Amino acid sequence: MVYQWDAFDPSSPNYQKARPWVAAANGPETFFETSIGTSNSVMIDGASDKGYFKLGYTLNTDKGYLPNSNVDKNIINFGAGFDVTDKLKFFSSVNYTATDGKGRYGTGYESRNQMTSFRQWWQMNVDIQEQREAYERTRQNVTWNWADPTDLVPIYWDNVYWTRFENFQTDSRNRYFGYAGLSYDLAPWLNILGRVSLDQYDEIQEERFAVGSIDPSQYQRYNRNYRELNYDLMATIPQRNLTDAIKFDALIGTNIRKTDVSSIRASTNGGLVVPRLYALSNTLNTLSPPTETYNRLQVNGYFAKVGFVYNNWAVLDLTMRRDQASSLPKENNSYYYPSASLGLILSEFMSDNGFISFAKARVNYAEVGNTAPPLSIADVYNLGTAFDDATIASLATTKNNSNLKPERTTSLEAGLELRFARDRFGVDVTVYKQNTKDQILPATVSRATGYNSVFINAGDVENKGVEVQFFARPVVTRDFNWRIGVNWGLNRNKVLDLGGIDNLQLGTAQGGFSVNAALGEPYGTIRGTNFTYLNGQKVVNAAGYYQNSPTSNEIIGNVNPDWIGGITNSLTFKNITLGFLVDVKKGGDVFSLDLYYGLATGLYEETAGLNDLGNEVRASLADGGGLILPGVKADGTPNDIRYDATNFGIYGYRRNPAAGFVYDAGFVKLREVNLTWDIPSRILGDGRIFKGIALGVYGRNLWIIHKNLPHSDPEEGYGAGNFQGHQGGAYPTARTIGFNLNLKF
Amino acid sequence: MKKILFLLFLIGFTFSCTKDFESLNTDIKNPSNVPPGTLFSFAQKSVQDLMTEPNVNRNIFRFLSQYWTSTTYVDEPQYDISTRNIPQNVWHILYRDVLRNLQECQVLIPGQGAGVPAATQKNQNACAEIMNVHTWSILVNTFGDVPYTEALSYPNLYPKYDDARTIYTSLATRLDQAIADIDENAGGFGSQDLLFAGDMAAWKTFANSLKLRLGMMLADVDAGTAKRMVEEAAPGAISSNGENAVFHYLSAPPNTNPIWVDLVQSGRKDFVAANTIVDAMNALNDPRVPLYFTMDANGAYSGGIYGSSNNYATFSKPADRISEPDFEALLIDYAEVEFLLAEAVERGMSVGGTAAEHYENAIRASVEYWGGSIADANAYLATTPVAYATATGDWKQKIGTQKWIALYNRGFEGWVEWRRFDYPILNVPPDPSITYADIPRRYTYPVSEQNLNTDAYNAAATAVGGDDVKTKLFWDKF
Numbered sequence A: 001m002v003y004q005w006d007a008f009d010p011s012s013p014n015y016q017k018a019r020p021w022v023a024a025a026n027g028p029e030t031f032f033e034t035s036i037g038t039s040n041s042v043m044i045d046g047a048s049d050k051g052y053f054k055l056g057y058t059l060n061t062d063k064g065y066l067p068n069s070n071v072d073k074n075i076i077n078f079g080a081g082f083d084v085t086d087k088l089k090f091f092s093s094v095n096y097t098a099t100d101g102k103g104r105y106g107t108g109y110e111s112r113n114q115m116t117s118f119r120q121w122w123q124m125n126v127d128i129q130e131q132r133e134a135y136e137r138t139r140q141n142v143t144w145n146w147a148d149p150t151d152l153v154p155i156y157w158d159n160v161y162w163t164r165f166e167n168f169q170t171d172s173r174n175r176y177f178g179y180a181g182l183s184y185d186l187a188p189w190l191n192i193l194g195r196v197s198l199d200q201y202d203e204i205q206e207e208r209f210a211v212g213s214i215d216p217s218q219y220q221r222y223n224r225n226y227r228e229l230n231y232d233l234m235a236t237i238p239q240r241n242l243t244d245a246i247k248f249d250a251l252i253g254t255n256i257r258k259t260d261v262s263s264i265r266a267s268t269n270g271g272l273v274v275p276r277l278y279a280l281s282n283t284l285n286t287l288s289p290p291t292e293t294y295n296r297l298q299v300n301g302y303f304a305k306v307g308f309v310y311n312n313w314a315v316l317d318l319t320m321r322r323d324q325a326s327s328l329p330k331e332n333n334s335y336y337y338p339s340a341s342l343g344l345i346l347s348e349f350m351s352d353n354g355f356i357s358f359a360k361a362r363v364n365y366a367e368v369g370n371t372a373p374p375l376s377i378a379d380v381y382n383l384g385t386a387f388d389d390a391t392i393a394s395l396a397t398t399k400n401n402s403n404l405k406p407e408r409t410t411s412l413e414a415g416l417e418l419r420f421a422r423d424r425f426g427v428d429v430t431v432y433k434q435n436t437k438d439q440i441l442p443a444t445v446s447r448a449t450g451y452n453s454v455f456i457n458a459g460d461v462e463n464k465g466v467e468v469q470f471f472a473r474p475v476v477t478r479d480f481n482w483r484i485g486v487n488w489g490l491n492r493n494k495v496l497d498l499g500g501i502d503n504l505q506l507g508t509a510q511g512g513f514s515v516n517a518a519l520g521e522p523y524g525t526i527r528g529t530n531f532t533y534l535n536g537q538k539v540v541n542a543a544g545y546y547q548n549s550p551t552s553n554e555i556i557g558n559v560n561p562d563w564i565g566g567i568t569n570s571l572t573f574k575n576i577t578l579g580f581l582v583d584v585k586k587g588g589d590v591f592s593l594d595l596y597y598g599l600a601t602g603l604y605e606e607t608a609g610l611n612d613l614g615n616e617v618r619a620s621l622a623d624g625g626g627l628i629l630p631g632v633k634a635d636g637t638p639n640d641i642r643y644d645a646t647n648f649g650i651y652g653y654r655r656n657p658a659a660g661f662v663y664d665a666g667f668v669k670l671r672e673v674n675l676t677w678d679i680p681s682r683i684l685g686d687g688r689i690f691k692g693i694a695l696g697v698y699g700r701n702l703w704i705i706h707k708n709l710p711h712s713d714p715e716e717g718y719g720a721g722n723f724q725g726h727q728g729g730a731y732p733t734a735r736t737i738g739f740n741l742n743l744k745f
Numbered sequence B: 001m002k003k004i005l006f007l008l009f010l011i012g013f014t015f016s017c018t019k020d021f022e023s024l025n026t027d028i029k030n031p032s033n034v035p036p037g038t039l040f041s042f043a044q045k046s047v048q049d050l051m052t053e054p055n056v057n058r059n060i061f062r063f064l065s066q067y068w069t070s071t072t073y074v075d076e077p078q079y080d081i082s083t084r085n086i087p088q089n090v091w092h093i094l095y096r097d098v099l100r101n102l103q104e105c106q107v108l109i110p111g112q113g114a115g116v117p118a119a120t121q122k123n124q125n126a127c128a129e130i131m132n133v134h135t136w137s138i139l140v141n142t143f144g145d146v147p148y149t150e151a152l153s154y155p156n157l158y159p160k161y162d163d164a165r166t167i168y169t170s171l172a173t174r175l176d177q178a179i180a181d182i183d184e185n186a187g188g189f190g191s192q193d194l195l196f197a198g199d200m201a202a203w204k205t206f207a208n209s210l211k212l213r214l215g216m217m218l219a220d221v222d223a224g225t226a227k228r229m230v231e232e233a234a235p236g237a238i239s240s241n242g243e244n245a246v247f248h249y250l251s252a253p254p255n256t257n258p259i260w261v262d263l264v265q266s267g268r269k270d271f272v273a274a275n276t277i278v279d280a281m282n283a284l285n286d287p288r289v290p291l292y293f294t295m296d297a298n299g300a301y302s303g304g305i306y307g308s309s310n311n312y313a314t315f316s317k318p319a320d321r322i323s324e325p326d327f328e329a330l331l332i333d334y335a336e337v338e339f340l341l342a343e344a345v346e347r348g349m350s351v352g353g354t355a356a357e358h359y360e361n362a363i364r365a366s367v368e369y370w371g372g373s374i375a376d377a378n379a380y381l382a383t384t385p386v387a388y389a390t391a392t393g394d395w396k397q398k399i400g401t402q403k404w405i406a407l408y409n410r411g412f413e414g415w416v417e418w419r420r421f422d423y424p425i426l427n428v429p430p431d432p433s434i435t436y437a438d439i440p441r442r443y444t445y446p447v448s449e450q451n452l453n454t455d456a457y458n459a460a461a462t463a464v465g466g467d468d469v470k471t472k473l474f475w476d477k478f
Helices: A114-121 A128-138 A160-166 A593-601 B002-016 B036-052 B086-112 B118-143 B164-181 B200-217 B223-236 B258-265 B275-283 B334-346 B355-369 B374-381 B395-406 B411-421 B447-452 B454-463
Strands: A036-047 A051-063 A070-083 A088-102 A146-148 A151-154 A170-187 A190-209 A218-241 A246-267 A269-272 A283-285 A291-310 A314-325 A334-345 A356-370 A381-383 A393-395 A407-420 A425-444 A453-476 A480-497 A503-508 A514-518 A523-528 A554-558 A563-573 A576-586 A589-592 A662-664 A667-679 A692-707 A736-744 B068-070 B245-247 B271-273 B329-332
Touching: A114 A160, A114 A593, A128 A160, A170 A218, A218 A269, A381 B036, A393 B036, A393 B086, A425 A503, A480 A523, A503 B447, A514 B447, A523 A589, A554 A589, A589 A593, B036 B086, B036 B118, B036 B245, B036 B258, B036 B329, B086 B118, B086 B447, B118 B164, B118 B200, B118 B411, B164 B200, B164 B223, B200 B223, B200 B245, B200 B329, B200 B334, B223 B334, B271 B275, B275 B395, B334 B355, B334 B395, B355 B374, B355 B395, B395 B411, B447 B454
Parallel strands: none
Antiparallel strands: A036 A051, A051 A070, A070 A088, A088 A170, A146 A151, A170 A190, A190 A218, A218 A246, A246 A291, A269 A283, A291 A314, A314 A334, A334 A356, A356 A407, A381 A393, A407 A425, A425 A453, A453 A480, A480 A563, A503 A514, A514 A523, A523 A554, A563 A576, A576 A667, A589 A662, A667 A692, A692 A736, B068 B271, B245 B329
16 A cells, blocks of 8 residues: 555545555546547639639637647638630639647647656556546646655646646637739730739747746747748740641749748746736746847749640650749859650550550659758857846857858659559559759757857758559449559668768757768668677676667667558449558658656556566566566676666666667558448439538548557657657557538538 | 730839848848857856756766765766766857857957957957866866867868867966966956956956866876976965855846756756765764755755665755855865865975965865854864864875865866865765776767767777776876
8 A cells, every 4th residue: 555646635535545556547548538620611602704703711620639729720711803804814812711729739858748758757556537636626736746745746747637727838820821913815825924922820829837837837929920922923825736746835934932931939037926827027037038030031933834745645844943042142042943854645556445545654854943041141149138237149059151052952753654454453653763962951060160050051862762553443333333542662762972071960869869861871860879799699798788889879770661552442332432541661760769768667568577487577686576688698698697677777778778769660550441422412302402412431540550669659759850760758649530521502 | 005014013023022132131130240248258157057057967067976966866876977968968068158159259359449458358368268278178077088179160070089188288378378468457358257247357366276276187197287387376376265266146047046947946856965975074073064955854964875766855955055046156266276285285386385274274265165154164173084184094085085075066076076086985876787986087978979070089989098987087097
């Protein structure tokens, strides 16, 4: 019998009572609620011989699977056009979206991400529903993790319901997207089009730490304004016959893109004075200056395209574009990039009754130029919060680069599409090679340079691979149809040149783990400490645990999968369609921070059970507990040292290299199943209001058929952007069941 | 006509949007120039925060010197410095935040123009040099060989490592030059100077004290240089607690004493006093015990078992005063100087006085600094285990033990002096795989260097005799 957390909560029925030390009836899995989403929309439209309009409204609501989380969206779409004359046409569109979010899920390694608690530091005796009741009873932070019997405050973790209902975030965003333009037929063979489009949003994100949390109480607000304006002017020659055999079309135009992004972030300093009041003025100490950013980018583009079609079996398109970007040094700020594509419909030369019903070969080459992020050329200083009378400034930790040149992606692709037996089955094979050259990025460098990172043009990263799509329609009858689709892709990448550096570090985490792109290696190799091996066996040291490699730059994994694939099946019987999708990822590695810590704290089943003697592994060595790790001693003889497992060490991060927490991230998943019924009009009857009704039910993420990463979905992770192959505080993947009702008036 | 107007309109807006094109890429929220003193303040605060804070991600020197130990998470007291990438975090702050900004500050000093007199500029440069030497000495005393001549020299992204001994020679030269450059009648960084508010006499005293410390570090490897440096520096070094080099923290975030951040603001209860120091001080009836520690659960003073998990409520904690938001941090104090002078006498250097006199002055200075009385100090000095003549061991043990006690709250210096004196005898954490030899003698190099400066790292690891915490630094001969 043990005094557990509730023995110290005066409002609890278990106050001052000891209880059995057993696993909780309601574990963290009962923390998750059923998430409910709805989407309702109406649309009206109309047209006459002079114009058209459409007006739509959509309301989406989404209640998340964590308590106190929801996202609501109101969307209004409006579009209208009017033919001023036969030749001059006006068109426009306005879309407005208002999004309100609350309680979005915390990510990363922090107190508001409950998953880091549940997966790494949780106590298995804690009943999550009793935590909920404690919070609801008191509205106080009655944690399972008291600091001390004499000091009843949380020490490392808050009550998770306190976190959700007190330390929640909110956000709201108003987005306007629209365009207006004129189109004029200067001649039957020449159209001029001018268009201005605007994408603008303002958003606010607010974060809270209530008084009484483990983190100092705080209110933080972040306001951001985004505006992108596009001006387009283009002249088009619609497809026309040059000769009987050759058709031709062309386009020339200009595009000006202007992007302005500004933000301001401010937070209270030192705590809140009045509990539950979230305003900047409610600050314990004088506010520190807010952080402001203001980024502007303009790209002036000119482009042209010509297309030729020869006898309906050869199609050739050629394009060229020149961009000039404000974010590059003046002498390097304009760049050209062409593309060419050729398609040959080979089946034109085959007999109509042959086995091959369609054959097309294609090859294309494209370059895409890109500019630098704004403000990456000239160095600046950052001003900080004053120290009494002293102004504080520091040099920016990223070294900018006044010699940047544009980056460029070149891709060469060839494909063959074949359909057989009157399109009963077919295959589409593509091979490609893509090189990203002079990629502009802040490369992490030795801090002995005085910088975290320096902006560089990073050489050449090559991706090449094969994609295969296959389909078959094994059954085609009037009432029953069956379609199978298979796709399969294989990609290999390699770092060929890094513009003067030898390793691009993509991300790092605890324990010396890092993801890298080093010269001659794949983009995304995992490095860290490794086991040491003798004749293929892991070596244990004199104490009986695994001997770690002395350095943390051993290659211990590769985030890139061997291949990915998917199978879709669609079965249609009369008006009813059943579809399902199975997704497969073969290989690719992930480092699990959850297991790194969670195996150490002992919350996973792998850390309990019986040892080779049939005793509780967690019993003391004297009582026959402990563990002999598989491996050999330094002299090559089998390990016979029994290591004590009464405390943490043998399983988790402390005594094991990072390599011990690298897992195969491959999976086989039943990704989606859907069933749709188009209600036939004869059932709707003659006096019907609706032109059509469709009823659907679907399920997503229904079943992980196979995986090698224990306890979590290998696709989860807080790796963002380039930093893949790293999972910590992983959320469970939600299984979604949905219903669709479409009414057509 | 209509067509032409339409085209003109479109062409018009195309070109009206392209003026001021390059200026769009100007950062209008951050300055491209700042007064050099602003960078100086930042560097001063950055290095002091790092050396003062007990955050287990960056500063575990209070564990290494066994002043404190932890309650729950015993990894760091058991010398696991790799899980939290501690060497990397120290390295990053010192190079990027401190040294790079000092360098930039020095670049900007001449650009201030005629408004700042030449003598003031020279003083400012001397201040930056002294801070540089202070910071480089922390780096070298932590890692051994580090990038020095090729460090901070963009576009060189792969700076080679320099021999630690050679860096020391360069630091001594730079420090001498800075001392020579100081004009006590001219100004410095004024209110931007967070240590001495532009008082150049104080800078000179600080620089001499630093020289005294650096000189003594060489005593076991280059007695001649050590003797010269110590003898030159001693007359100008700190001669009373009033001259201590002190960083005055403020009462409000983000400028508070970082110990307050980790012990009070965080709400965590990670640390208790270590039994190593509490037991040692209790045995000596040290008057500083209640000044260093809170009472334990029994109204006495006791420390948690070093390196074991410990119940927070049971044991003594750091004294409340230490975790006040505006509690000051020491860089060098009078007590340390007097201990150095006592050692100098023992090593046959000519600094005046006897070893016992300096030893007694040091202990008196420490007791007084922490709020004890002269009478307390004298009574303490009169006891057999404390009195210089009768204390246990040779001069290394006597001075080493008392200096270690006086350096409480300065974990880094405590660790440096333990490595130099090899006293006191520390405790071994209760873990079957740790022996006395496993107590770190240096930090391993950062993982970031292994990955991002690989060739230079490999060369350095070989040069220092293996990138291992057990490898002794060049001055750690015994």
